[in-house]
Amino acid sequence: MRYAYNIPPMGIFKKAFISGTFLFISGIVIARPISWSGGSTFMYKSNFMYTSYYYHFSPTYKYSVGFEIIDDKHFKDEYINLRSTILLDRKNTKESQRNLYLTGAISTKTEDNFQYGIHGDWETRRIFTSFAYINKHTDTKDFTENEFQLGFAPYVGEYNDLHTWMMFKTKRDTINNDWQTYPFIKFFKGDFLIELGTKDSHWDIHYMIRF
Amino acid sequence: MYKNIFLFMTVQLSLLSHVQANDMQDHNSHNHSIGHVHMDVDGSKSKIDPDKYKNFIKGLSAGQVAIIDVKGMVCDFCARGIEKTFYDDKEVKKVSVDLGIGKVLVAYSKLKKIDVDEIKNIFLINGQTATKVIINQL
Known part of the structure; x- marks a missing residue:
């Protein structure tokens, strides 16, 4: 016996409440900054500017909150950020998913340390693109980070396979004021993801586990 | 501060x-x-690979299988939460995700009264969209 249930498209996410009022409190840029409802994520990220350890919890798939321990190599500083990310918009199709996030953080260091920005991505099983625009404010300097990523999967893996992505990242911050472009490779399998890239002898490492 | x-x-x-x-x-x-609710007698719309389906139901002597069409399930990470959430239900015996055709198969015990709203909500809370559910009785 077989039954079929047609489900109408989901309602449009009412995002009017995410206004400029909240702009200043939301987080930073990392792929998949929100997990499934009730899911947790731990991330480790290290590059020539900083090393960070970030844990976040997603009460819903539209929102995550967490904290990040930062070892700031540029400013020779250590501090903790309280971070939040909001899913502003998501479009699901059979072949793709598109996301737009509002992200931000405040530092436990001083009132003058905070950051905010937007982050978006579009992904199919073959192609991944993303952008980010983050404003960072510190007690000594304010600056902006821009980042774009483009990647493709050399093969399309099935569920539970090892997935591999060949990626290019280009990024700029207004401190160094030059664009840096470099390739990196992304692997993920199950709940684990790792990204590795290098530019001018600096390693860019990103590790993530979801649970 | x-x-x-x-x-x-x-x-x-x-x-x-x-x-x-x-x-x-x-x-x-x-x-x-x-x-x-309407009947989908031959299941032609589901386009499940017959071999995959046979393999999935192998060893399941009785019960029900939900075949769910999903939008937005484009990567392994996207589907992790779906699988975990279904397995929280003790009446769920098996879950299979097919990223290629955007479908999820869920095998329930025969005791389970399948609620399409519940299935839809599992996808909703994981950020995907369930567009169609077909239920096969084994």
Whole structure:
């Protein structure tokens, strides 16, 4: 016996409440900054500017909150950020998913340390693109980070396979004021993801586990 | 610093309550339209690979299989939460995700009274969209 249930498209996410009022409190840029409802994520990220350890919890798939321990190599500083990310918009199709996030953080260091920005991505099983625009404010300097990523999967893996992505990242911050472009490779399998890239002898490492 | 933390916590709580209210609204707004049921006798719309399906039901002597069409399930990470959430239900015996055709197979025990709203909500809370559910009795 077989039954079929047609489900109408989901309602449009009412995002009017995410206004400029909240702009200043939301987080930073990392792929998949929100997990499934009730899911947790731990991330480790290290590059020539900083090393960070970030844990976040997603009460819903539209929102995550967490904290990040930062070892700031540029400013020779250590501090903790309280971070939040909001899913502003998501479009699901059979072949793709598109996301737009509002992200931000405040530092436990001083009132003058905070950051905010937007982050978006579009992904199919073959192609991944993303952008980010983050404003960072510190007690000594304010600056902006821009980042774009483009990647493709050399093969399309099935569920539970090892997935591999060949990626290019280009990024700029207004401190160094030059664009840096470099390739990196992304692997993920199950709940684990790792990204590795290098530019001018600096390693860019990103590790993530979801649970 | 404490002022910042207090402000952060206040805004987080406000956001959480607002987002949850929004989720409830999304969910409730479709309740009346989902009750529409029709037969899909030959299952041709499901386009499940027959061998994969046979392999999936192998060893399942009795029960029910839900074949769910999903939008937005484009990567392994996207589907992790779906699998975990289904396995929280003790009546779920097996889950199979097919990223290639955007379908999820869920095998339930024969005791389970399958609720399409419940299935839809599992995808909703994981950020994907379930567009169709076909239920096969084994």
